[in-house]
Amino acid sequence: MTNASDAGAKLADGGYAVRVAASIAEFSRDEWSRLSGAAKGQAGIPYNPFVSFDFLNILEESGCAVRKTGWQGHHLRLEADGTFLGALPCYAKSHSQGEYVFDHGWADAFERAGGRYYPKLQCSVPFTPATGPRLLTVAETDTGQARSALATALRSVAEGLRVSSAHVTFAPADEVEVLEAAGFLRRTDQQFHFINEGFACYDDFLATLASRKRKALKKERREALAAGISIEWLTGRDLTEAAWDDFFAFYMDTGGRKWGRPYLNRTFFSLIGERMADDVLLVMARRGGRYIAGAINFIGSDTLFGRNWGCIEDHPFLHFEVCYHQAIDFAIERKLKVVEAGAQGEHKLARGYRPVTTQSAHYIVHPGLRRAVAEYLERERQEVAEIGEYLEDHGPFRRG
Incomplete structure (x- = not known):
């Protein structure tokens, strides 16, 4: 696996540059707080505490999400002409623990076929199965172009580091669409949320x-x-x-x-x-x-x-x-407006929580593994949709 410091590259699309930071502390608190959703008081943009500078930095500072625990920081920093435009919290993973979107079967199949699944890149908030922004862009920039650049950068970094895959988990649906356009595969799952x-x-x-x-x-x-x-x-x-x-x-x-x-x-x-x-x-x-x-x-x-x-x-x-x-x-x-009560748990349905579809996106470098995963995900998405419809129909709420 190539060192993180060697992975910085100039992206042809739009003249963006991406660099890889080994720690959230390599960003300043001020610039991180400009990212959409990462700080309070941004007009029209909901604050998500899990993508705040403090939360992500504390995970590393406390020793919870570091190389020793299998979470080596490979955070992407997006710039244009030296101006900070966006970031993507990302980790090189030596296992699939603490993610809540399970790919153990993919890893086992690939390694039985002679491949090497780990390390992989994981774009997520460690140990936190909560949907929130992942393609973080400075609020006042053109977020469409910057998000596309981050998605392309993640794919390019995965290929440059020669890892098996890159995974963006618990992402909003609009970000997953951007990632799909960059060649990622969409995956869905089910959670239960209270809607106020x-x-x-x-x-x-x-x-x-x-x-x-x-x-x-x-x-x-x-x-x-x-x-x-x-x-x-x-x-x-x-x-x-x-x-x-x-x-x-x-x-x-x-x-x-x-x-x-x-x-x-x-x-x-x-x-x-x-x-x-x-x-x-x-x-x-x-x-x-x-x-x-x-x-x-x-x-x-x-x-x-x-x-x-x-x-x-x-x-x-x-x-x-x-x-x-x-x-x-x-x-x-x-x-x-919402209570997100964590991963899984159909027992939440009886207590007034509704089934909600969660989404992730996955870039698989190896063509053979990619085809197999794509076929699996197509079947899985259909099953998740059918289960969601069934659960909604059999919820505790009054009819009519």
Whole structure:
């Protein structure tokens, strides 16, 4: 694999230049904050905390997304005549963990045929299955041309580094169209999101459900707190180191059982609390004078992103209350449009979350593997569409 420093190239289309940065810290905070969606206060552009300078930099600074863990920074920097125009958060990966768009089957098939699948390039937010901008362009530039240049650059860098593939995961549909035009293959999957239809309170939301479903959710919420459990929302100054200690214990317990080795370390949470406290919501469950469970959420300008959950006591329905019902309560109170509750989980459907199609784009360098993947993805897209229609038809909402 060619060194990152050797991958910079002049792109023929539009006279753009692309360079590869080994760390987010090689960008300045000021220039990164000019990228669409990466900072608050951009007119007409929703803020996504996961593509902010702080979030991506903290992942590296804490040692969570670095070469040692299989996430070597290969971030693309787009310029024209020395002017910064865009960036693409990208990593050279030596495995397929922490991505939530699974390509293990592709890797196994390619290596059985004598190929070498790793390293690959992964354009994503590490450990975060949330849709958000990937082809990041300076807000005041011609984003159409700059996005196309970034898509072309990613393909060129993949070929120049002689890696097997480049993957852009959890990208918006309009960006996937740009990537398809550059030769990437479209892939779809399913998540479940709560859509706030302008509800003034939780009862307004319940009124959209069938009677039997309303009764079931009310009962579930009562039983979740029946053991003397209370719920607290912690954000901003409430995010003390003591609160992070408690939450990290929950995270390690659940993460250790689910993944074997949790992706995020204690330093990550301290830095998030120090630099992004107003973008974080901890939903914490208390019983007997101590916290026993919690979930971390990140707050965008119009979306609440549910992420990790953990507990040290098991109680019926507590997971649903802390992760899903409380997220709906918060979104309604803050007038957020959407709750993204993370990857997978058809059990979310019964709790008022709707099936939503997520998208990614994949450039496969080897022609034979590319043909096989293209055929597979065509079948998979059809299956995802059919499942989505079925789930929408069998949701908990009232008919008519």
